[in-house]
Amino acid sequence: xxxxxxxxxxxxxxxxxxxxxxxxxxxxxxxxxxxxxxxxxxxxxxxxxxxxxxxxxxxxxxxxxxxxxxxxxxxxxxxxxxxxxxxxxxxxxxxxxxxxxxxxxxxxxxxxxxxxxxxxxxxxxxxxxxxxxxxxxxxxxxxxxxxxxxxxxxxxxxxxxxxxxxxxxxxxxxxxxxxxxxxxxxxxxxxxxxxxxxxxxxxxxxxxxxxxxxxxxxxxxxxxxxxxxxxxxxxxxxxxxxxxxxxxxxxxxxxxxxxxxxxxxxxxxxxxxxxxxxxxxxxxxxxxxxxxxxxxxxxxxxxxxxxxxxxxxxxxxxxxxxxxxxxxxxxxxxxxxxxxxxxxxxxxxx
Ligand code: 13P
Ligand code: SF4
Numbered sequence: 001x002x003x004x005x006x007x008x009x010x011x012x013x014x015x016x017x018x019x020x021x022x023x024x025x026x027x028x029x030x031x032x033x034x035x036x037x038x039x040x041x042x043x044x045x046x047x048x049x050x051x052x053x054x055x056x057x058x059x060x061x062x063x064x065x066x067x068x069x070x071x072x073x074x075x076x077x078x079x080x081x082x083x084x085x086x087x088x089x090x091x092x093x094x095x096x097x098x099x100x101x102x103x104x105x106x107x108x109x110x111x112x113x114x115x116x117x118x119x120x121x122x123x124x125x126x127x128x129x130x131x132x133x134x135x136x137x138x139x140x141x142x143x144x145x146x147x148x149x150x151x152x153x154x155x156x157x158x159x160x161x162x163x164x165x166x167x168x169x170x171x172x173x174x175x176x177x178x179x180x181x182x183x184x185x186x187x188x189x190x191x192x193x194x195x196x197x198x199x200x201x202x203x204x205x206x207x208x209x210x211x212x213x214x215x216x217x218x219x220x221x222x223x224x225x226x227x228x229x230x231x232x233x234x235x236x237x238x239x240x241x242x243x244x245x246x247x248x249x250x251x252x253x254x255x256x257x258x259x260x261x262x263x264x265x266x267x268x269x270x271x272x273x274x275x276x277x278x279x280x281x282x283x284x285x286x287x288x289x290x291x292x293x294x295x296x297x298x299x300x301x302x303x304x305x306x307x308x309x310x311x312x313x314x315x316x317x318x319x320x321x322x323x324x325x326x327x328x329x330x331x332x333x334x335x336x337x338x339x340x341x342x343x344x345x346x347x348x349x350x
Contacts, residue, residue, distance in 0.1 A: 007036070010312045014040050017319040025322070026059035027315075028074070030066035031259035032280045032307035035289070037065050037315060046260035047126045048147035048350040051077060054084070055346065061085060061322055065310050068328075069096040072130050073143075075328040076338045083327035087314040091306045093127055095244075098214035099167035101131035103191040107164055107210065108139055110189075110196055114205040119160035123152055124341065125168050127216075132166060134334035137341030146243045146258040147350040149175040155348050162207060164189070167214030174243040174250045176209050188213055219244035221302045222278045227252040230276040230299060240265045241278030241299065249278060259283060266296055280304045 018025060018040075028050050029041030038044055043053050047070055054062055054074035062084045064071035068091060075084040104122070111120045122141035124132055133143055140159070144152030153175055156163045165172035169188065176186060187204055189197030190213030196204055197213070204210070222245050230239060241249055243256040250256045255265065262277055269275045271293040277284045278299035288296040318325055330338065 007312060010316045011036070011040065014312065014316050014319060017316075021061065021319075021322070023058070024060045025063060025319075026053075026057050026061070027063040027065060028053060030070060030307065031263060031283045031286075032304055033065050033310060034282060034308060035286045036312055037310055038286065040312070040315060041065060046145065046147060046258040047073075048145040048258065048345075049260055050074070051126070051145075051342065052346060052350070054078065057082075063087065063315070063318060064328075065315065067091045067093045067096075067306050069093055069127055069129065071328045072330060073126060073133070073338075073342055075330050076130060076133070076335060077342055083323075085318055085322070085325055085327055087318040088309045088311075091309040093216075093306055095167060095214050095216045096127045096129055099124075099128055099132050099212055101129070101135050104132050104135050104164075104166055104212075106191070107166075107189050107197060107212075108135075111162055111164060111204060111207075111210055114201060115162055118162055120162045120164060121156040121160035122164045122166065123156050124166045125149075125171060126345075128167060130330050130334045130338045133341045134337030136166075137337035137339065137344070141341060142344035142348060143341045144345055144348065145350070146171055147260060148345070148348055149243070150178055151348050151350075152345070153179050155344075162210065164210045164212075166212040168244055169211045169213055169215055170220065170246055170250075171243050172209065172211040173247050174245075174256060176211075177247065177251075181209055185209060186211060216244040218280055218302050218304045219278075220246055222246065222249050222299050224248040224252050226299050227276075227278075230297070234274045234276065234295070234297070237274035237276050237295075238265065238269060239276045239278065239299070242280075245278055253278065263287065266291055266294070269294055280307060282307065 027041040055077040071086040124136040126145045185208040187207035239253045274295040284298040
């Protein structure tokens with residue numbers, strides 16, 4: 001059997017299994033998934049939209065085609081009788097692994113000690129482990145995504161004087177710029193750099209925003225010169241990027257936002273336009289296929305290997321093993337705090 005026939009057979013088997021399970025099953029797909037996975041899903045979205053959908057669905061089984069932290073957040077928000085499944089457990093996120101709960105606790109204690117009498121509010125990006133979300137929830141903070149980072153900053157500064165933002169330095173820095181914070185008010189805390197995350201006492205004592213030293217290798221790949229080059233090659237083009245990109249890249253773009261924002265920008269650009277998109281390549285490739293009447297080009301080919309780990313074979317295998325398949329489990333000790341933090345994110349809105 002050649003591979004095309006095998007792929008067609010697998011797709012047919014997936015559709016048959018979906019029909020069998022009916023509304024007991026919902027398949028959620030993140031915008032970065034392979035095109036064939038997106039086509040087999042029921043609902044697609046950015047990470048904010050998907051957690052909202054996961055919290056609202058009545059389905060017994062939530063098949064989450066994305067990476068581990070996304071499925072874990074859905075499991076935290078799910079009702080006790082619901083089960084969340086990730087088709088390939090090897091689909092992680094290196095950035096989410098850059099922050100561990102004990103280090104985040106230590107950073108919050110360091111800031112509180114050096115800024116006595118001032119309230120520190122932790123904000124964590126959705127791209128974090130449940131243990132970090134739990135610390136953030138228990139210590140009065142919230143989760144955000146790139147859809148609502150600005151609103152989350154407003155929310156945090158209404159409640160405190162100093163914000164610790166974990167783990168994406170660039171989303172934090174790009175949002176801080178929009179909020180009008182200046183460089184002198186920002187400290188960079190990286191537990192790998194030793195005591196006080198490599199900051200001086202003075203830096204940490206005067207910071208209004210403390211950023212974690214984490215990053216996404218898929219997005220820090222893009223360079224400001226690539227934006228200049230795209231504008232030279234395609235005069236009149238629009239450039240839109242994800243806010244996990246470096247500050248210099250975001251500063252040169254026409255706009256930055258979540259994957260949902262990038263989809264909307266391409267949809268709104270209109271026939272005949274040229275849109276350069278600075279984000280994961282699978283999404284840009286799909287947008288180009290879906291909009292043949294406009295030119296949609298990647299700022300560069302940058303692929304998230306973890307998002308690509310979910311294949312048709314993994315999806316079929318997971319569906320065939322339901323209901324016997326082990327769902328995503330969240331440590332009971334982390335469930336309460338993580339849920340608090342995620343519910344605050346949904347209250348903040350997107
Ligand atoms: P969105 O929240 O924009 O969907 O992004 C998730 C992500 O992992 C980006 O790298
Ligand atoms: Fe993580 Fe970056 Fe992949 Fe998003 S694109 S899942 S942040 S590695």
